Amino acid sequence: MSALPGSAAAGASPGGAVTAPLRVVKIGGRVQSQPGLAGALADAWRRAPGALVVVHGGGDEVTALQRRLGTEPTFVGGRRVTREEDVELLRMALSGVANKRLVSALTREGVEAVGVSGEDASLLVAEPGDLAALGRVGQVRRVNVRFLWDLLDGGFLPVLSPLATALDGSGALNVNGDDAAAAVAAALDADELLLVADVPGVLVGGEPAGALDAEAARTAVARGEASGGMAAKLDAALAALAQGVPQVRIGDLAALADAARGTVVTTSRSTR
Numbered sequence: 001m002s003a004l005p006g007s008a009a010a011g012a013s014p015g016g017a018v019t020a021p022l023r024v025v026k027i028g029g030r031v032q033s034q035p036g037l038a039g040a041l042a043d044a045w046r047r048a049p050g051a052l053v054v055v056h057g058g059g060d061e062v063t064a065l066q067r068r069l070g071t072e073p074t075f076v077g078g079r080r081v082t083r084e085e086d087v088e089l090l091r092m093a094l095s096g097v098a099n100k101r102l103v104s105a106l107t108r109e110g111v112e113a114v115g116v117s118g119e120d121a122s123l124l125v126a127e128p129g130d131l132a133a134l135g136r137v138g139q140v141r142r143v144n145v146r147f148l149w150d151l152l153d154g155g156f157l158p159v160l161s162p163l164a165t166a167l168d169g170s171g172a173l174n175v176n177g178d179d180a181a182a183a184v185a186a187a188l189d190a191d192e193l194l195l196v197a198d199v200p201g202v203l204v205g206g207e208p209a210g211a212l213d214a215e216a217a218r219t220a221v222a223r224g225e226a227s228g229g230m231a232a233k234l235d236a237a238l239a240a241l242a243q244g245v246p247q248v249r250i251g252d253l254a255a256l257a258d259a260a261r262g263t264v265v266t267t268s269r270s271t272r
Contacts, residue, residue, distance in 0.1 A: 020048035021191035026181035028229070029059040030198040031253060032098060038105035040256045041157075045111050050152045054113075055160045055184060057177035058098030059229075062086075065093050078232030082136040082174040090174050091117075095161040103159050113157040118164040119172055121147045124180060126164035126173045138164055138173030140180060143187035160184065178236035186243035193240045193248045194262070195233050200252045201263035202226055202234065208251075211264040214238055237265040 025044070031037060045052050059080065063073045066089060074081045082090065095117040106113035118124030118140075126138030151158045162180035164173045175183075178195055185193040201208030202217075204225055212220065217234045220226040226234055230250075237248040249255060251262020 020051040022051045022053075022188060023048070023192045023194060024053045024055065024181050024185035024188065024190045025194045025196060025256065026177055027054060027056045027102070028177070028195075028197045029057040029061065029098070031196050032056065032058065032102060033060075034198075034253055036253060038102070038109045040253050041106060042109035042111045044256050045157050050155065053148060053152070053158050053160065053184060053188065053190075054102075055162060055177055055181040056094075056098055056102055057162070058094045059177075061093040061098050062090060065089050075228070076133055077235075078228045078230070079134060079137060079176045080174065081134050084136060087136055087172050087174070090163060091172070095119075095163060099159060099161045106157065106159070111157050112155060113159050114151055115159045115161070116147075116151075117161045118175065118180065122165050123147055123160070124162070124164035124175060124183070125167050126175055127167045128170065128173060136171075136173050138166060138175055140164060140175055140183035141167055143184055145187050148184070148188065176232055176236070178233050179239070182236040182240035182243070182245070182248075185240050185245045190245060191247065193237070193245050194255060195237065195248070195250045196253055196255065197230070197233065197250060198252065199230075200254075200261065202230060202250055202265075209263045211266060213266050213268055214241075217265060234265065238267075241265065241267050 066073050099115040103113045103115040116123060121144055123144045124140050125142040126140045128138050148158055162175045162177045164175045166173050182193060202212055204220055221231045221234060233250055240248050248265045249262040255262040
């Protein structure tokens with residue numbers, strides 16, 4: 001994962017103000033309806049000001065808007081198929097409703113949060129993927145880390161909507177929120193990527209696993225124990241690890257405050 005030309009080096013704060021471990025936290029769509037979300041994020045920010053970046057999804061918002069307009073959503077491997085005509089809906093639902101609702105809630109908690117889209121300042125630049133299978137969906141190739149560090153060093157909590165500018169100049173691309181968070185964590189050289197879902201971890205045999213190595217994660221997907229959105233989370237977790245993020249966890253909202261909670265995804269066998 002590369003930074004944009006002219007950006008600060010990944011992981012290095014230009015102002016040198018951040019000393020706490022840097023975390024990128026991705027908030028799933030269903031978690032956004034939980035009443036304690038803003039308070040939990042605000043507490044995490046106050047414990048480590050300047051060392052948190054939030055990426056959010058909003059799939060339920062997009063689905064509801066699509067159905068209201070007479071379109072049934074489709075998914076491949078937990079990732080939404082995005083037609084050309086869906087891009088404006090995504091902008092409205094993600095960068096509009098979901099982003100500003102979360103920013104407003106954080107502001108009420110006393111946090112100076114700033115809502116941004118991945119399209120702003122070429123924050124996320126993505127390469128179109130399988131247009132035949134997924135449509136206007138891309139994989140992030142560049143992250144404007146300077147923009148994020150400018151916000152963090154200024155005392156602002158970035159809240160990121162996962163839309164991206166297409167590398168080929170063809171317009172906006174939808175990026176799966178977990179994939180976007182993994183890319184941001186890698187580009188910032190973050191200490192942890194935390195994927196917050198509405199379950200306490202990756203369920204294996206009906207119980208949340210304390211840890212999964214890469215082989216076990218792929219087996220869980222192959223057996224159908226992890227499917228849909230959870231399969232996409234595991235894919236994103238492994239991608240983040242492959243790009244140098246030292247720790248990835250998947251857990252519920254309580255995992256924000258409890259470092260021992262959730263499923264740790266590792267590249268090698270773990271006994272946790």
